[in-house]
Amino acid sequence: MYHGKRLMIRNQAKLKPALDTCNKASAEVWNLCLRKSKAHHLATGKWIGKTQLQSETKQTVALHSQSIQAVAHKYLNARLAAKEAKTAGRKDVRYPYKEKFFFNTKWVGQAFSIEGNVVTLSLGIRNGKRQPPLKLRVSGLDGIPVETIKEVELCHDIHYYLSVTYDDGIENPPLGQQQAASVDLGEIHSIASFAEGGSSVLISGRKARSIHQLRNKKLAQLQRLQSKCKKGSRQWKKYQKAKNFVRTKSARQLQDALHKTTKNF
Known part of the structure; x- marks a missing residue:
């Protein structure tokens, strides 16, 4: 694998x-x-x-x-x-x-x-x-x-x-016959699933939603400040660097939240 x-x-x-x-x-x-x-x-x-x-x-x-x-x-x-x-x-x-x-x-x-x-x-x-x-x-x-x-x-x-x-030299074992489950992906609820046997699971997605909202809020603040600067100036580049930092950090946080969601599922 x-x-x-x-x-x-x-x-x-x-x-x-x-x-x-x-x-x-x-x-x-x-x-x-x-x-x-x-x-x-x-x-x-x-x-x-x-x-x-x-x-x-x-x-x-x-x-x-x-x-x-x-x-x-x-x-x-x-x-x-x-x-x-x-x-x-x-x-x-x-x-x-x-x-x-x-x-x-x-x-x-x-x-x-x-x-x-x-x-x-x-x-x-x-x-x-x-x-x-x-x-x-x-x-x-x-x-x-x-x-x-x-x-x-x-x-x-x-x-x-x-x-x-x-x-790693390890092969995945062949997938055996198992029951099926339907999955609905969403924003407020990341995963809503129902299996053939009657069991179901509902996983909240509010963590990922809050990351999106905070990222958009921070980017909007930086964009307002950057719009007052001359493009290419030293201060403009500082705001651009800060925007890139916010995007990268939120992407890592979102990836972590999604990994935890799928693991819980």
Whole structure:
């Protein structure tokens, strides 16, 4: 069974410029995928294929080749998902079009190595020269078999962290014949369920609702203050940073509340 875990990066203040460079480079690859795909479609009337897209994005930035391919694969998957949604009749879906300034960087296979609490991330070859790897000291590896880690992704949520995916080698047992239950999801009551045997459960959702209300109240206050500042000024950026903090904190609180709700169910 595959699991995901977040690893916190130590000494992040010194490493932030290098981490920014990685995710900016991945954003360049994403933007290049958009431009190449658009140009190919205008010229031929068809979408660019996987092989050609990988060839035209190869060694365009100072990242490992597999990291560049991972961005191309994310673009292709997003395009395929949009096509399937359109085929299903959805009219509010658009193909990927928006350029990015930052994009998560992923390392798979031989592109990373782990020794102790140090994660070494390869930056590949640029202009015929191998780039010095990025070495990060992390916390949170306890209990994870290092040899089972399949991929490492550099993410940002107020601070940078590494998201790792690993396989614990345990397969889920086959699901046996069980009774069915109907479930109704709501806002005031997160879950209202009734089972075939006659048992029922009602779980309150007021905790999640209060998180939403407090988040909206705080954001409205900050927006009123920010609207009085010149866009791009120092004070405007402080309010923007505070808004991002409120959004991130409330998202974590909401995720925790939903996890507790499903566990209770």
